[in-house]
Amino acid sequence: MKSRRFMLSVVLMSxxxxxxxxxxxxxxxxxxxxxxxxxSFATMKSLAGEWEGIVTVPDAPQMSGSKxxxxxxxxSRGHVLVHEFQEAGTPLDATKYDHPVTMLYLDGDQLTLxxxxxxxxxxxxxxxxxxxxxxxxxELKDISGSTEYHMHHSVxxxxxxxxxxxxxxxxxxxxxxHAHFDLHRMx
Numbered sequence: 001m002k003s004r005r006f007m008l009s010v011v012l013m014s015x016x017x018x019x020x021x022x023x024x025x026x027x028x029x030x031x032x033x034x035x036x037x038x039x040s041f042a043t044m045k046s047l048a049g050e051w052e053g054i055v056t057v058p059d060a061p062q063m064s065g066s067k068x069x070x071x072x073x074x075x076s077r078g079h080v081l082v083h084e085f086q087e088a089g090t091p092l093d094a095t096k097y098d099h100p101v102t103m104l105y106l107d108g109d110q111l112t113l114x115x116x117x118x119x120x121x122x123x124x125x126x127x128x129x130x131x132x133x134x135x136x137x138x139e140l141k142d143i144s145g146s147t148e149y150h151m152h153h154s155v156x157x158x159x160x161x162x163x164x165x166x167x168x169x170x171x172x173x174x175x176x177x178h179a180h181f182d183l184h185r186m187x
Contacts, residue, residue, distance in 0.1 A: 040111045040129040040136050044104055044156070045081050047072045047164060052088050053183035060177060070166070070183055080105045100151075113138050113154065121145030125154060134158045148173055161185070 034042070051070040057063040067088035074081055083102040086092065092099065101116045104127075111127040122145055125138035138154040153169035162185040170177045 035109050036129060037106055037109050037111045039133070040127055041081070041104070041106050043129060043133060043158065044111070044127075044136060045074050045078070046161070047156075047158070048074050048081070050186040051164070051183040052186055053181055056180045056182070058178060058180075059175075063179070068181055068183070070181070076105075111136070112141075115151045115154075117151055119146070119149040119151075121147070121150050123151045125151075147171075152176065 049072060051072070053068060053070075055064065055066055055068045069086050069088040071084045072081060081104040083104065084099065085102075086099045098118045100118050103114050103116070105112055111129075113125045113127060115123045115125070117123065121143055123143045124141045126141050127136045127138040129136050135155060135157045138156075140152050143150055150171050151168060152171045155167040156164060157167075158164045164183055166181040166183065168179045168181070170179065
């Protein structure tokens with residue numbers, strides 16, 4: 001009688017173990033659905049590479065027509081996209097030339113951008129992807145440092161894998177200055 005109870009206990013424990021193992025296997029085979037912020041960040045990371053193109057500044061025509069270089073790279077084990085701008089053909093010397101750096105990352109469930117501006121401040125913006133998945137628009141959330149001159153808004157639109165545009169709005173006191181960058185992949 002004792003051996004039957006023992007055998008029954010062993011069989012029941014084995015069945016429970018198999019049932020839990022199957023349940024865990026089913027759970028792990030179902031990939032979690034990415035959030036909108038995760039989709040937006042994945043879209044932004046697809047831009048990693050070297051880009052060049054012409055800048056148009058309707059509010060300051062003397063600044064239009066120059067060639068710009070943008071470098072985008074994924075770092076920190078895929079958690080950050082580093083975006084760097086500079087005038088094409090200039091050395092990487094931030095003491096003599098503009099060289100703003102922008103970091104994009106997920107902050108909880110929000111796509112976040114921090115722009116380390118040549119004006120000496122750090123605007124933080126939050127981004128949302130358009131329904132067609134080709135445009136990410138960033139709105140100012142807050143700013144560290146002076147607010148007199150600062151980056152205020154950004155829209156990045158993917159045309160295709162080798163072409164995208166960036167529209168940045170810079171506030172000069174209370175006057176917005178818009179810059180449009182038409183960028184093509186160099187590598």
